[in-house]
């Protein structure tokens with residue numbers, strides 16, 4: 178199904194920064210796209226040279242040329258840069274080309290207004306674990322996007338992790354939870370490692386123990402479908418060690434802090450676009 182939807186298509190990744198270049202690497206590694214059928218762009222010519230060598234694809238600063246040759250255009254620039262890039266590439270777009278935007282906080286309606294009538298637009302919110310095939314991407318379709326367009330976007334991101342289709346009004350929440358989420362969890366991970374160091378574990382051992390535990394706990398939640406409270410209870414024996422640790426977490430307000438982190442990141446996601 179993935180191969181059918183993507184076979185023979187040409188791609189442009191406009192703004193091959195952190196997320197754009199990570200997606201290019203992953204799509205190439207997964208064989209979803211061939212280097213010959215992919216063009217990427219950045220802002221600085223010197224960066225284009227370095228990245229072109231690194232990725233072994235054509236990287237330029239010319240968004241218009243990259244878009245002209247593409248069937249699918251992935252917009253991976255910062256929200257503030259979106260208006261300028263859309264204005265430049267508009268003449269190259271039409272109903273036969275699909276625009277997939279990963280820019281946080283930029284609604285499909287805004288993109289549609291700037292790319293002209295009938296151009297299909299899909300909004301995607303991936304996260305950095307796409308780099309290791311464990312990404313999480315929220316997707317929603319704009320007004321001119323047909324189910325096949327959404328499926329094409331889904332096929333791309335499904336190859337580098339899991340996907341979920343949501344109503345567009347929830348995309349800022351997806352940004353605040355799963356796009357920002359890896360950073361929150363790295364803070365938790367780093368803290369667990371520091372805890373391991375404090376009780377005498379070598380750093381490499383503490384890192385392995387903490388990271389594999391985080392991975393395992395997440396897989397338990399996904400694969401059993403059990404409520405996290407139930408999974409927590411299975412670890413927590415009466416008068417055992419875990420309940421002492423949980424008491425510390427509650428006193429330190431870990432729950433409320435994480436909830437507020439998601440709320441704040443979601444609110445910020447709604448404020449990023451500079452309207453042109």
Ligand SMILES: NC(=O)c1ccc[n+]([C@@H]2O[C@H](COP(=O)([O-])OP(=O)(O)OC[C@H]3O[C@@H](n4cnc5c(N)ncnc54)[C@H](OP(=O)(O)O)[C@@H]3O)[C@@H](O)[C@H]2O)c1
Pocket residue numbers: 191192193194195196197218219220221222224225238240253254255256258261262279280281282302303304305356
């Ligand atoms: N990072 C994440 O985890 C993540 C997750 C989901 C969505 N996003 C979204 O992805 C977008 C990019 O974020 P990022 O973290 O990857 O930022 P980033 O690393 O700063 O990447 C932005 C890229 O855009 C390039 N650029 C700037 N102006 C351009 C122009 N006019 N034409 C072509 N390329 C241009 C920059 O080029 P230079 O390299 O030459 O400066 C850079 O490579 C944002 O809209 C963000 O909301 C990010």
